[in-house]
Amino acid sequence: MSSATVVDPRCLLGCESCGLVSACEPIDDPGVVQQCPRCGHVLRSTKPEALQRTWACVLAAAVLYVPANALPVMVTTSALQHDEHTLLGGIHELWIDGSWGLAVIVFIASIAVPVLKIATLGLLAWTVRYKPHWRRLERARLYRLVETVGHWSMLDVYVVVLLAATVRFGSLASVNAGIGLLSFAAVVVLTMLATWSFDPRMIWRDAPADARHA
Amino acid sequence: MARVERSLIVCDECGLAHRRQPLGHGAVARCTRCDAVIERSHRLSMDGLLALTVAAAAAYLVAVNTPLLTLSLRGPTESASLIDAIAVAWQDGEPLIAAVAALTALIAPAAFVALRLYVLFPLSAGIKPPGFAWCVRMLHQADRWNMVEVFTVGVLLSLVRLAGLADSTPGPGLFALGALTVLFASIQSAGLKHFWWYVQ
Numbered sequence: 410m411s412s413a414t415v416v417d418p419r420c421l422l423g424c425e426s427c428g429l430v431s432a433c434e435p436i437d438d439p440g441v442v443q444q445c446p447r448c449g450h451v452l453r454s455t456k457p458e459a460l461q462r463t464w465a466c467v468l469a470a471a472v473l474y475v476p477a478n479a480l481p482v483m484v485t486t487s488a489l490q491h492d493e494h495t496l497l498g499g500i501h502e503l504w505i506d507g508s509w510g511l512a513v514i515v516f517i518a519s520i521a522v523p524v525l526k527i528a529t530l531g532l533l534a535w536t537v538r539y540k541p542h543w544r545r546l547e548r549a550r551l552y553r554l555v556e557t558v559g560h561w562s563m564l565d566v567y568v569v570v571l572l573a574a575t576v577r578f579g580s581l582a583s584v585n586a587g588i589g590l591l592s593f594a595a596v597v598v599l600t601m602l603a604t605w606s607f608d609p610r611m612i613w614r615d616a617p618a619d620a621r622h623a
Numbered sequence: 624m625a626r627v628e629r630s631l632i633v634c635d636e637c638g639l640a641h642r643r644q645p646l647g648h649g650a651v652a653r654c655t656r657c658d659a660v661i662e663r664s665h666r667l668s669m670d671g672l673l674a675l676t677v678a679a680a681a682a683y684l685v686a687v688n689t690p691l692l693t694l695s696l697r698g699p700t701e702s703a704s705l706i707d708a709i710a711v712a713w714q715d716g717e718p719l720i721a722a723v724a725a726l727t728a729l730i731a732p733a734a735f736v737a738l739r740l741y742v743l744f745p746l747s748a749g750i751k752p753p754g755f756a757w758c759v760r761m762l763h764q765a766d767r768w769n770m771v772e773v774f775t776v777g778v779l780l781s782l783v784r785l786a787g788l789a790d791s792t793p794g795p796g797l798f799a800l801g802a803l804t805v806l807f808a809s810i811q812s813a814g815l816k817h818f819w820w821y822v823q
Contacts, residue, residue: 421640423633426760428816432626448756462797549657560770567777573709586717613637
């Protein structure tokens with residue numbers, strides 16, 4: 410690991426697309442946005458309406474999380490019976506079948522990750538306004554973690570889609586997606602959108618360059 | 624025109640400016656304030672990257688068009704490729720689920736490969752392709768939405784869940800998906816900003 414020397418804080422904007430650093434331009438017209446002189450990507454010191462967008466997506470995800478868990482995500486039909494499976498029910502079945510490892514994987518992807526994501530993004534958005542100085546480095550790391558593991562929740566959506574496509578033997582055996590799956594997919598997409606609308610630079614607003622050691 | 628500071632790097636995650644320093648082979652520079660990665664000296668040459676991308680294109684075509692898993696239930700067999708799975712979801716009255724699956728497992732990986740090929744072939748000949756800046760921006764989006772690795776685990780999980788129900792066997796598509804996951808990870812480790820180093 411090589412550490413770079415810190416330059417005294419000035420108004421500089423790094424292009425997120427090509428990495429070129431430009432100095433801030435004083436802009437009189439609020440409708441005009443500064444663009445990267447090399448690649449034309451929009452340069453902003455913060456993402457627009459970051460907190461509002463994050464809150465909107467987090468709250469929508471939290472609301473949809475209820476039907477995602479209460480309603481069946483998968484419906485199985487066989488010659489003898491017609492079963493509806495919820496997210497937790499599916500994990501319970503894996504567990505009693507003896508597939509503990511799989512049950513744990515699905516539990517982490519479908520239950521733990523969405524809940525922790527909603528809670529973490531809520532915490533990050535709340536602390537930006539009310540506890541701006543509190544544990545900045547830990548919050549930045551938390552954000553990076555949410556960004557990295559977030560899309561793994563899509564696992565259950567793929568499994569149901571694949572099972573529905575292979576188990577197609579009419580009345581003998583068939584699998585269909587339940588209505589809960591749509592809410593669950595919406596929760597996953599909304600938490601991803603919330604992650605991208607949040608701006609981690611808000612965590613470091615007004616922080617000195619050596620804030621890490623403070 | 625704004626003043627440009629070529630000797631500096633600004634951390635994408637906290638906005639702190641750092642003086643650019645030469646990095647050793649395979650070294651990683653981290654932000655001194657928030658610990659985010661600000662620069663990576665990638666091990667791959669452009670030709671190496673191009674070779675991996677061509678391999679990924681081949682793996683993608685196999686992964687999408689051949690069966691991922693085959694199921695037989697005392698006689699009748701049913702097999703599904705990625706395209707079949709999305710088509711079935713669409714026909715079963717789940718167009719939104721089909722759209723999400725198509726975006727994350729079919730379209731984003733296709734853009735991931737196609738845009739890189741479009742950019743890398745001319746660059747390796749020393750030519751900047753038309754629409755280069757737009758392509759790099761779109762690649763950032765494609766990398767974001769690409770979930771091939773999650774889909775691969777999803778296929779494995781389906782295979783295990785079906786094993787208790789009937790006779791299920793993995794198809795060639797699953798092996799191609801596994802290869803694609805590894806190729807994508809190594810291609811992505813090079814990052815996207817370095818494309819601009821070649822067009823100065």
